[in-house]
Amino acid sequence: MKNRLKVLRAERDWTQAQLADALDVSRQTVNAIETGKFDPSLPLAFRAARLFGMRIEEIFSDEDRGGATDGNNNNPR
Amino acid sequence: MSQHKRAENGYRSRMRTNNTRFACWAAAWLGATALMGVGPRIFWSGSPVFTLLAVGLDVVVGVGLIAASTKYVMDLDELQQKVYLNALGITVGVAVIASIPLSVMNRYQFIAFHVEISHLVILMSVTFAVSAVYGSVRYR
Numbered sequence: 001m002k003n004r005l006k007v008l009r010a011e012r013d014w015t016q017a018q019l020a021d022a023l024d025v026s027r028q029t030v031n032a033i034e035t036g037k038f039d040p041s042l043p044l045a046f047r048a049a050r051l052f053g054m055r056i057e058e059i060f061s062d063e064d065r066g067g068a069t070d071g072n073n074n075n076p077r
Numbered sequence: 078m079s080q081h082k083r084a085e086n087g088y089r090s091r092m093r094t095n096n097t098r099f100a101c102w103a104a105a106w107l108g109a110t111a112l113m114g115v116g117p118r119i120f121w122s123g124s125p126v127f128t129l130l131a132v133g134l135d136v137v138v139g140v141g142l143i144a145a146s147t148k149y150v151m152d153l154d155e156l157q158q159k160v161y162l163n164a165l166g167i168t169v170g171v172a173v174i175a176s177i178p179l180s181v182m183n184r185y186q187f188i189a190f191h192v193e194i195s196h197l198v199i200l201m202s203v204t205f206a207v208s209a210v211y212g213s214v215r216y217r
Contacts, residue, residue: 024088025154032216038156 003060006034008052095149102145109135164208171204
């Protein structure tokens with residue numbers, strides 16, 4: 001899963017520690033999400049969306065879905 | 078960033094409190110276990126009443142330690158819980174897999190020393206610590 005957490009955080013000039021406090025998680029978790037090592041749960045994704053005032057899909061996106069726009073979608077319609 | 082201000086130090090202060098609580102219970106349990114182990118020989122010359130009291134104290138403090146440990150795990154964030162769960166899974170697996178061959182080797186005297194339950198506890202502790210550190214580094 002891809003995400004724009006790092007970009008959104010940088011736009012607001014927040015540190016990982018500040019974002020971690022706001023999301024009520026550890027700084028390690030924010031770092032792991034930003035680097036794509038860990039996918040957050042739905043409640044945490046909702047918290048991030050609320051914090052940035054955006055919809056979840058504007059922050060998180062399925063990497064496989066990226067291929068869909070290139071006509072490589074193997075998912076049944 | 079009002080939400081940030083509200084939540085500031087929430088997770089960290091909660092974990093600090095939980096760490097302190099867990100450390101206190103762990104120290105108390107170690108003390109109670111030590112008392113139960115050496116008390117009958119050193120302090121009350123094998124008196125069954127005091128020995129039973131020491132065992133009871135050890136169990137009560139042990140229950141407190143389990144409660145503190147459960148709260149600690151429940152308050153971890155989801156990544157930390159995942160690391161903890163992975164470490165726990167590896168620990169249980171190693172304990173089950175190692176204990177049976179060790180027991181057989183002990184029975185047929187393939188090993189020089191007598192295997193005791195404390196060896197299994199040490200093995201589990203070391204396995205958990207290594208697994209938890211490895212899991213933590215993996216997500217760094």
